[in-house]
Amino acid sequence: MWPFPPTRKLALCLALVLISTACARRINSNIPVTPYENAMVLNAQLSTINQAVSLGVQQVVDSSILPYKTGKPIVDATIDIANVDTQITAILQLGPEFSKANAAQLQTLLSKITDSVKSLATSGALGIKNPKTQNEIALDISSIGNLASSILINLRQAGVL
Amino acid sequence: MEEKGIKWTPDLINTLAQLLLTLFPIVVSAVQQLQQAGVLTADVQQNIKNLAEMANNSNQVLLQTAKDWEAKHSV
Numbered sequence: 176m177w178p179f180p181p182t183r184k185l186a187l188c189l190a191l192v193l194i195s196t197a198c199a200r201r202i203n204s205n206i207p208v209t210p211y212e213n214a215m216v217l218n219a220q221l222s223t224i225n226q227a228v229s230l231g232v233q234q235v236v237d238s239s240i241l242p243y244k245t246g247k248p249i250v251d252a253t254i255d256i257a258n259v260d261t262q263i264t265a266i267l268q269l270g271p272e273f274s275k276a277n278a279a280q281l282q283t284l285l286s287k288i289t290d291s292v293k294s295l296a297t298s299g300a301l302g303i304k305n306p307k308t309q310n311e312i313a314l315d316i317s318s319i320g321n322l323a324s325s326i327l328i329n330l331r332q333a334g335v336l
Numbered sequence: 337m338e339e340k341g342i343k344w345t346p347d348l349i350n351t352l353a354q355l356l357l358t359l360f361p362i363v364v365s366a367v368q369q370l371q372q373a374g375v376l377t378a379d380v381q382q383n384i385k386n387l388a389e390m391a392n393n394s395n396q397v398l399l400q401t402a403k404d405w406e407a408k409h410s411v
Contacts, residue, residue, distance in 0.1 A: 204378035212376060215387040219373040222394035227366035229398050233405045234358045240351055243409055254402050257395040264395070268388030270381075 210332035211271050217329060218267060221322040222260050229253035252295045256319065259287045274335045282336060285323045292320035
């Protein structure tokens with residue numbers, strides 16, 4: 176039986192370590208980091224964490240620690256998020272003006288990521304029936320959703336949205 | 337609390353140790369990438385280009401590894 180409670184705490188600790196190591200700073204310059212650059216940093220972090228979650232689940236399944244049927248919905252969700260994030264990156268990399276012209280699409284795509292994270296936690300796909308536990312798991316994997324929300328906030332500060 | 341009901345059997349401890357060993361290299365690699373993402377130069381345009389490339393690389397690697405993983409398990 177997969178030991179959910181200790182794994183949940185471990186996942187939360189790992190997520191906190193990942194996020195806490197990633198504050199943006201500029202080297203050899205006094206120019207402050209712009210909100211648009213912050214949004215780009217958060218987007219890069221989102222894709223990195225999503226990749227780590229996907230690879231982690233794959234290897235945990237391959238090590239027979241987690242059943243395939245439990246791991247597959249998580250990997251599927253990371254695939255969806257990667258596809259959506261590829262579209263977000265395609266817009267963001269063309270700069271603030273292009274992003275501003277595609278603000279509605281950006282908002283829709285970022286909402287898709289937060290919705291994917293929420294639905295994964297509450298759908299029962301993780302094999303958790305208890306609503307309280309669902310909420311706790313949602314917190315663990317919500318770092319991806321939180322990053323998507325932070326990208327929105329930074330894009331608003333940059334005047335893009 | 338559910339945690340109070342856990343029996344710390346040798347099997348459970350072994351599973352958790354395996355879990356740590358499996359995830360540790362992935363976490364270390366992710367932390368290095370996250371630190372790299374947060375280091376910006378004075379050239380804003382170059383930063384945007386580099387960060388987009390980083391995101392695209394992560395997404396492409398994820399999609400490829402997930403595709404290979406699904407193929408392996410569908411056999």
